[in-house]
Amino acid sequence: MTLNLLTALGGVGLFLIGMDIMTGALREAAGPDLRRMLGRFTASPLRGTLTGAVATGALQSSTAVTLMTIGAVGAGLLSFAHALGVLYGANIGTTLTGWIVMILGFKLKLGTAVLPVIFVAALAAMLAHGWVARAARALAGFCLLFIGLDMMQGGLDGADALLHPEMLPDGDGWSGRLMLVGLGVILVTLTQSSSAGIALTLVLLGAGSITFAQGAALVIGLNVGTTLTAVLAALGGTRAMRLTALGNLLFNIGTALMAFPLLGLIAPVLHGTWLGSDDQTALVLFHTGFNLLGAAVFLPLTPRFAAMVEALVPDRPMPMATPLDKRLLADEGAAMEAAQTVADQLRQTLFTALANAIGPDHDLRALGSVSAQGAPVLEALGAYLAKIHIPPDKAPEQARYVALLHQLDHLERLLERCGQRSRIDMLRKDPLLTRDVAAIRAALARDADAARFSRLARLIRYRAERFRRGALLREHAGLIEVDQVFARTDAIRWLERVAGHAERLSHYAAEARTHA
Known part of the structure; x- marks a missing residue:
C-alpha cells in the first residue's frame, strides 16, 4: 500500500x-x-x-x-x-x-x-x-x-x-x-x-x-x-x-x-x-x-x-512606485501595464510641476517635491523593467518594452532639467520669451500629445537661433553683459530640450499603448 x-x-x-x-x-x-x-x-x-x-x-x-x-x-x-x-x-x-x-x-x-x-x-x-x-x-x-x-x-x-x-x-x-x-x-x-x-x-x-x-x-x-x-x-x-x-x-x-x-x-x-x-x-x-x-x-x-x-478598500494615497508589484512579473503584459502606469503618473507629475514653475505664479513647490521623489521612482522603475523577460519572437511585446525603456531615459533627462532652477528664473525675466514659455506651459499642463510638443520644439528651435544672434548683437553693442548672453542662451536651450523630452515621452507612451 x-x-x-x-x-x-x-x-x-x-x-x-x-x-x-x-x-x-x-x-x-x-x-x-x-x-x-x-x-x-x-x-x-x-x-x-x-x-x-x-x-x-x-x-x-x-x-x-x-x-x-x-x-x-x-x-x-x-x-x-x-x-x-x-x-x-x-x-x-x-x-x-x-x-x-x-x-x-x-x-x-x-x-x-x-x-x-x-x-x-x-x-x-x-x-x-x-x-x-x-x-x-x-x-x-x-x-x-x-x-x-x-x-x-x-x-x-x-x-x-x-x-x-x-x-x-x-x-x-x-x-x-x-x-x-x-x-x-x-x-x-x-x-x-x-x-x-x-x-x-x-x-x-x-x-x-x-x-x-x-x-x-x-x-x-x-x-x-x-x-x-x-x-x-x-x-x-x-x-x-x-x-x-x-x-x-x-x-x-x-x-x-x-x-x-x-x-x-x-x-x-x-x-x-x-x-x-x-x-x-x-x-x-x-x-x-x-x-x-x-x-x-x-x-x-x-x-x-x-x-x-x-x-x-479605501483609496488611500500610495507611493508612486506601488504599482510595480513583483507578483505581476509572472505575466509580462500585466508587468508592463504596471510599468506604464508608473511612467504615465511620473510624466504627468513632472509636466504639472514644470508648468507651475514656469507659469506666472512661479510656483516651485511641486518642482521641489518631484525632484526629491522622482529619482527613487525612476530607480524602482528601471529595476522593475530589468526583471521583465520577453521571448525574442514576440515582436509586439518587444516593441512595447523598448518604448518603456525610451520613456525611462527621457524621464531621467527631464527630471535632471527640473533641478536647473536658474534657467527657469532667466526665462521669466526675459520678455522676448514670454509667448514661447506660455505655449510650453499650456502644453505641459494639458499633457498634450506628441504632435503638439513636436511643433513647439521646432518653433522654439527656430526662435532660439534668432534669439542667440540677437543676444550676441546686444552684447557687442554693450547693451548686456557677456555672462547674461550665456545665461539667456542656456535658458532657451533648456526650454527647447524640455519640449523635446516632452515630445518623446508623449510619443513613446502612445507607441507603448498601440502594442498593448
Missing part, C-alpha cells in the same frame, strides 16, 4: 507539472491576444463574464486571467465593475478542467495513448522555436495531465480499504459540510491548484473513498480556497490588486453559501441527466452549475457589489 500511495503522490506531482507547463505555454501563446480581448470585449459585466470564461478556458488558469485583469484595472483600461464580470467568468471557465479530466481521463482513458504523443511533443519543444515550441510545450503539458491522472487512479485503486466515507465528516449535515469545505481549502492551499484538487476528488469518488455529498462539499472548498492565493498576493499590493482579490473572495463565498442548501435538493437531478448517472459526472455538473448560478445572481447586482467592495 505504501508503493501505491507513492504512486498516487507522484501522479499528483505529474498532474501539477503538466498543468504548469501547459498553462505557461498557453499564456505565452495567447496572452497578448487575451489581454487585448479583456480590454476590448468587457464593455459590460455580462460581456466581461463571457470574456473571462473564454480566457480562462483557453489558458486553463484563473490565476493568469486574474493577473491580466489586475493589470488592466491598474492601468485604467478596465473599470472595477467590469473586472468583476471577468472574475465571474474566470470561475466558470476554470470548471472546464473538470470536464476534460472526467471525459478524456476517466471515460476515454488517454493516459497510455498519450505516451507516444508526449515523446514527439518533447522533441519538438527542444528542437523547435517560436510558436511551434510553445505549442509543443502545451501539448506535452496536456499529456502529462493524463499520465498523472492514470498514476493517481492506479495508486488509489483499492484506497477504500484505508480511506472510506465513514472516516470523513458526513456530507449530508451542515457541520460536516463545513468541515469538508475546510478540508477543500487546505487541499488547494497545499497543491496551489484547484484543478489538481478537483482531479484528486474525482479519483477518490471513483474509488469509493468518498460519497458524492462529501465530494461536492470538497469542491465548494476548492472553489473558495483558490481565491486565497490572490488574497495573500494582494496584501501590500496596489488598490486594484486588493479590490480584485477581495471581490473574487467575496464572490466565491457568496456562491458557496448558495450551493450549500441546494446540494441535497439537486443531487437526484444531477444523477439523472443524459450525460450519465455516475457520481463523477454529477460532481462536474455540480461544480459548473453552482458557478453559473453564482454569476447569474451576482451579475445584476454588480454595480452595488462593486461599490461595497470599493468602500471596504
Whole structure:
C-alpha cells in the first residue's frame, strides 16, 4: 500500500507539472491576444463574464486571467465593475478542467495513448522555436495531465480499504459540510491548484473513498480556497490588486453559501441527466452549475457589489512606485501595464510641476517635491523593467518594452532639467520669451500629445537661433553683459530640450499603448 500511495503522490506531482507547463505555454501563446480581448470585449459585466470564461478556458488558469485583469484595472483600461464580470467568468471557465479530466481521463482513458504523443511533443519543444515550441510545450503539458491522472487512479485503486466515507465528516449535515469545505481549502492551499484538487476528488469518488455529498462539499472548498492565493498576493499590493482579490473572495463565498442548501435538493437531478448517472459526472455538473448560478445572481447586482467592495478598500494615497508589484512579473503584459502606469503618473507629475514653475505664479513647490521623489521612482522603475523577460519572437511585446525603456531615459533627462532652477528664473525675466514659455506651459499642463510638443520644439528651435544672434548683437553693442548672453542662451536651450523630452515621452507612451 505504501508503493501505491507513492504512486498516487507522484501522479499528483505529474498532474501539477503538466498543468504548469501547459498553462505557461498557453499564456505565452495567447496572452497578448487575451489581454487585448479583456480590454476590448468587457464593455459590460455580462460581456466581461463571457470574456473571462473564454480566457480562462483557453489558458486553463484563473490565476493568469486574474493577473491580466489586475493589470488592466491598474492601468485604467478596465473599470472595477467590469473586472468583476471577468472574475465571474474566470470561475466558470476554470470548471472546464473538470470536464476534460472526467471525459478524456476517466471515460476515454488517454493516459497510455498519450505516451507516444508526449515523446514527439518533447522533441519538438527542444528542437523547435517560436510558436511551434510553445505549442509543443502545451501539448506535452496536456499529456502529462493524463499520465498523472492514470498514476493517481492506479495508486488509489483499492484506497477504500484505508480511506472510506465513514472516516470523513458526513456530507449530508451542515457541520460536516463545513468541515469538508475546510478540508477543500487546505487541499488547494497545499497543491496551489484547484484543478489538481478537483482531479484528486474525482479519483477518490471513483474509488469509493468518498460519497458524492462529501465530494461536492470538497469542491465548494476548492472553489473558495483558490481565491486565497490572490488574497495573500494582494496584501501590500496596489488598490486594484486588493479590490480584485477581495471581490473574487467575496464572490466565491457568496456562491458557496448558495450551493450549500441546494446540494441535497439537486443531487437526484444531477444523477439523472443524459450525460450519465455516475457520481463523477454529477460532481462536474455540480461544480459548473453552482458557478453559473453564482454569476447569474451576482451579475445584476454588480454595480452595488462593486461599490461595497470599493468602500471596504479605501483609496488611500500610495507611493508612486506601488504599482510595480513583483507578483505581476509572472505575466509580462500585466508587468508592463504596471510599468506604464508608473511612467504615465511620473510624466504627468513632472509636466504639472514644470508648468507651475514656469507659469506666472512661479510656483516651485511641486518642482521641489518631484525632484526629491522622482529619482527613487525612476530607480524602482528601471529595476522593475530589468526583471521583465520577453521571448525574442514576440515582436509586439518587444516593441512595447523598448518604448518603456525610451520613456525611462527621457524621464531621467527631464527630471535632471527640473533641478536647473536658474534657467527657469532667466526665462521669466526675459520678455522676448514670454509667448514661447506660455505655449510650453499650456502644453505641459494639458499633457498634450506628441504632435503638439513636436511643433513647439521646432518653433522654439527656430526662435532660439534668432534669439542667440540677437543676444550676441546686444552684447557687442554693450547693451548686456557677456555672462547674461550665456545665461539667456542656456535658458532657451533648456526650454527647447524640455519640449523635446516632452515630445518623446508623449510619443513613446502612445507607441507603448498601440502594442498593448
